[in-house]
Amino acid sequence: MQLQNKITTIAFDADDTLWVNEPYFQEAEQQFIYLLQEYQTAEQLSKALYHTEVKNLPLYGFGIKGFILCMIETAHQVSQHRVSSLILSKIIEMGHDLLQRPIELLPGVEQTLNALNGKYNLILATKGDLLDQKRKIKNSALGGYFHHIEIMSDKQTADYQILLHRLSCKPEQFFMVGNSMKSDILPVLDLDAHAAYVPYVVTWSHEQLEAPLHHDKLISLQTLPDLLQFL
The missing domain is CATH 3.40.50.1000 (HAD superfamily/HAD-like)
Known part of the structure; x- marks a missing residue:
């Protein structure tokens, strides 16, 4: 044609x-799974995060900030609100890192x-x-x-x-x-x-x-x- x-x-x-964009989100998701591994399996955590992301798209739209909020929400859900402040701080730090990644x-x-x-x-x-x-x-x-x-x-x-x-x-x-x-x-x-x-x-x-x-x-x-x- x-x-x-x-x-x-x-x-x-x-x-x-x-x-490059999506690989950075994938890397952050793997870090998220590592941080929450005591609560669920990797597959369960990935599915839970995806469900939260899709649910919140009408509220947050697309982007890193919404992604970080979804990780925080999912961390509370899978831990039944027992997730530590240290883990939440690490999730926020992951967001800061994502927002400062160089362009490739x-x-x-x-x-x-x-x-x-x-x-x-x-x-x-x-x-x-x-x-x-x-x-x-x-x-x-x-x-x-x-x-x-x-x-x-x-x-x-x-x-x-x-x-x-x-x-x-x-x-x-x-x-x-x-x-x-x-x-x-x-x-x-x-x-x-x-x-x-x-x-x-x-x-x-x-x-x-x-x-x-x-x-x-x-x-x-x-x-x-x-x-x-x-x-």
């Missing part, structure tokens, strides 16, 4: 599309953005905590590539509709690139726009689909630079 004559605007997801760009990111810069309107379309996402964008040194930066609380079809209206962009001219089928791909295809799925080595289970997705406006890539073959 060649897209050169159709696309004017290319939007990129940020976390785990342009830079994924392979080929700058190469891809350089090749597309000036040929298309490049957009950064990410979701999560506003302050933390701004920090990551600044520290990535990629902000100068983007015509517009959109930080959403969530990525549903309505959120992309608002973005397209803001950009004065028709769906057939819009192309979304990301690693999450639920957040980056499905909502965009619902609008009859184009999308490219770039799998990452690890993706939060809440962002995954149970079955493969096939669509005539979806392309699947192995790496981000593979996008250049279609544009």
Whole structure:
């Protein structure tokens, strides 16, 4: 599928599309399991934390701060409120560490953005905590590539509709690139726009689909630079 004559605007997801993100959460979860191992098995703790995260998404949204609050809540639940103040302090410290992690760009990111810069309107379309996402964008040194930066609380079809209206962009001219089928791909295809799925080595289970997705406006890539073959 060649897209050169159709696309004017290319939007990129940020976390785990342009830079490393989910592995840091996975590492924090393993630390959490270690701290609470006296109360439940690793599998039970992981399931309990995931349940708390999903339950609280409407309240906290996506991001590190909500994740830390969910770990604290889960620690109280699994310990029947016997968790020590020392463990709670360590969980808070884990959050501080997460919020200060350096940005690690994924392979080929700058190469891809350089090749597309000036040929298309490049957009950064990410979701999560506003302050933390701004920090990551600044520290990535990629902000100068983007015509517009959109930080959403969530990525549903309505959120992309608002973005397209803001950009004065028709769906057939819009192309979304990301690693999450639920957040980056499905909502965009619902609008009859184009999308490219770039799998990452690890993706939060809440962002995954149970079955493969096939669509005539979806392309699947192995790496981000593979996008250049279609544009």
